Amino acid sequence: MEKPHALVVPYPAQGHVIPFMELSHCLMDHGFKITFVNTEFNHARVVAALPKMGRVQEQIRLVSIPDGMAPGEDRNDLGKQCASILRVMPHGLEALIRKINESDHDKISCIIADGTMGWAVEVAVKMGIRAAAVWTVTVSLCALLFHIPKLIEDGIIDTDGFPTTQQMIKLSPTMPQFNTTQLVWLFVGDRDAQRSLFRYLHECTQAAKLANWLLCNSFYEIEPSACELVPNIRLIGPLLAGRRLGRLEGNFWPEDPTCLSWLDEQPPRSVVYIAFGSFTIFNRRQFHELALGLELSNRSFLWVVRPDLTDGPSDAYPDGFEARVAGRGRIVGWSPQQKVLAHPSISCFLTHCGWNSTMEGMSNGVPFLCWPYFGDQLQNQIYISDVWKVGLHLKHDSSGIIPREEIKGKLDELLGDEGIRARSLELKQTARKNVAEGGSSFKNFNDFIEAIKLEK
Ligand code: UDP
Numbered sequence: 001m002e003k004p005h006a007l008v009v010p011y012p013a014q015g016h017v018i019p020f021m022e023l024s025h026c027l028m029d030h031g032f033k034i035t036f037v038n039t040e041f042n043h044a045r046v047v048a049a050l051p052k053m054g055r056v057q058e059q060i061r062l063v064s065i066p067d068g069m070a071p072g073e074d075r076n077d078l079g080k081q082c083a084s085i086l087r088v089m090p091h092g093l094e095a096l097i098r099k100i101n102e103s104d105h106d107k108i109s110c111i112i113a114d115g116t117m118g119w120a121v122e123v124a125v126k127m128g129i130r131a132a133a134v135w136t137v138t139v140s141l142c143a144l145l146f147h148i149p150k151l152i153e154d155g156i157i158d159t160d161g162f163p164t165t166q167q168m169i170k171l172s173p174t175m176p177q178f179n180t181t182q183l184v185w186l187f188v189g190d191r192d193a194q195r196s197l198f199r200y201l202h203e204c205t206q207a208a209k210l211a212n213w214l215l216c217n218s219f220y221e222i223e224p225s226a227c228e229l230v231p232n233i234r235l236i237g238p239l240l241a242g243r244r245l246g247r248l249e250g251n252f253w254p255e256d257p258t259c260l261s262w263l264d265e266q267p268p269r270s271v272v273y274i275a276f277g278s279f280t281i282f283n284r285r286q287f288h289e290l291a292l293g294l295e296l297s298n299r300s301f302l303w304v305v306r307p308d309l310t311d312g313p314s315d316a317y318p319d320g321f322e323a324r325v326a327g328r329g330r331i332v333g334w335s336p337q338q339k340v341l342a343h344p345s346i347s348c349f350l351t352h353c354g355w356n357s358t359m360e361g362m363s364n365g366v367p368f369l370c371w372p373y374f375g376d377q378l379q380n381q382i383y384i385s386d387v388w389k390v391g392l393h394l395k396h397d398s399s400g401i402i403p404r405e406e407i408k409g410k411l412d413e414l415l416g417d418e419g420i421r422a423r424s425l426e427l428k429q430t431a432r433k434n435v436a437e438g439g440s441s442f443k444n445f446n447d448f449i450e451a452i453k454l455e456k
Helices: 014-029 040-048 078-101 119-126 139-146 148-153 191-208 224-229 258-264 284-297 321-325 337-341 355-363 377-387 404-415 418-435 440-454
Strands: 005-009 033-039 061-065 110-114 130-135 213-216 233-235 271-275 300-304 329-332 346-351 368-370 391-393
Touching: 005 014, 005 078, 014 033, 014 110, 014 355, 033 040, 033 078, 040 061, 061 078, 078 119, 078 191, 110 119, 119 130, 119 191, 130 139, 130 440, 139 148, 139 191, 139 224, 139 233, 139 377, 148 191, 213 440, 233 440, 258 300, 258 329, 258 337, 271 284, 271 337, 284 300, 284 321, 284 404, 321 329, 337 346, 337 355, 346 355, 346 404, 355 377, 355 418, 368 377, 368 404, 377 391, 391 404, 391 418, 418 440
Parallel strands: 005 033, 005 110, 033 061, 110 130, 130 213, 213 233, 271 300, 271 346, 300 329, 346 368, 368 391
Antiparallel strands: none
8 A cells, every 4th residue: 555645844943843853753653654844944954964974764755945035044033034934935835746746656645734834734725635734832822823813803912913002811711821022923023023923923823724633742731721722733742752763853953972971971860951942042141151150050061052052152151161160061062952851860951941842851850940032932931830840940130131140049949849850750751641552642643643544
């Protein structure tokens, strides 16, 4: 029998490409053939970051289409990027599908589109192909996006996404409330960028609703009330539990695996892991304060300093810092994060609270020290520290900086808190149970697979 052929279309950012790669591996385990669509820009990064000593088996076909931006243009300018995606990518995707479908034995049988690439669902509908929309964020964020028409109708935001007044919003009585100034699209650039991102998210959400299946990389127990707000959504997370050796991971930067052997030499639960995902940028003063906070803590640490983590040169550490922490601190450009978080030497995770990082830490029972940067990370932090109570969050001083003493103090408090540790381990069990045989996410995923294989 011919294998079903899924075309996988993630949003062009690291925090989307990684979980979609994971999802692709799960689909392959169920007999799917996968064609994975990156933008040309990200395709080049993924290929360049592949391990040189090839253990990666070529199981996923990587293809690319243009995102409409010039090579040197700033892809962190989300307002601009989203406008360009909508202008250029639907045609590119349609042309790609036609080309693939020209070959008889290779026809695309379904499109697995990122919920934030809802336009790809429209392409699927237009071409008579079944589609799933998959969100790699919380159900709470999906609920917010699904409720945009209601927020407009109730006069909470205008049709450009701007709050009419500053107020607290609660989407359901049992969900944490948040301020209208914290709407995800308001964290980018100027008003034009915010309007552009809002329109993009709104349009994509409406389009994604046309999909045959709505899925989300979360699990029921951590946000039950949000699930009630998006009734058709099926939770299939955490998607990451099964990373295996030699599998394509979709990193944009080459991983530094040497930190794993360094971790092997450290005592159990002794190393603070610090990583801020793919997007966060620090100013020089804050970067120094973080370095000095780690030094002051007197603890061992593994710190991911991406080449573009600071708005200046990334090796601009405080004077003498590297020499002073040489015995107990390890700094890498990009880590194999899931393996790091699963390592017994890790004591806690100083994180920006990106959703993937949150799920990865949670699945390994690692307590969090939260340092959200923007967008949904603030909501994720509220869940981590106030709802699930598996972490603490750092506070800024009156000048807007998180000072070194705060970092040291909160690390001491976090690592001395047995309650947080016990709850982290409980949450790990719940996460793992969900994706183990018989678990709710496991069942949802399998039901989806059966349905997608049956309905031709
Ligand atoms: N990541 C990694 N190595 C690093 C830092 C991050 O592999 O050194 C991965 C991490 O495991 C996660 C993704 O990059 O899967 C970041 O996604 P997240 O949603 O946490 O943050 P974003 O980059 O979207 O802000």
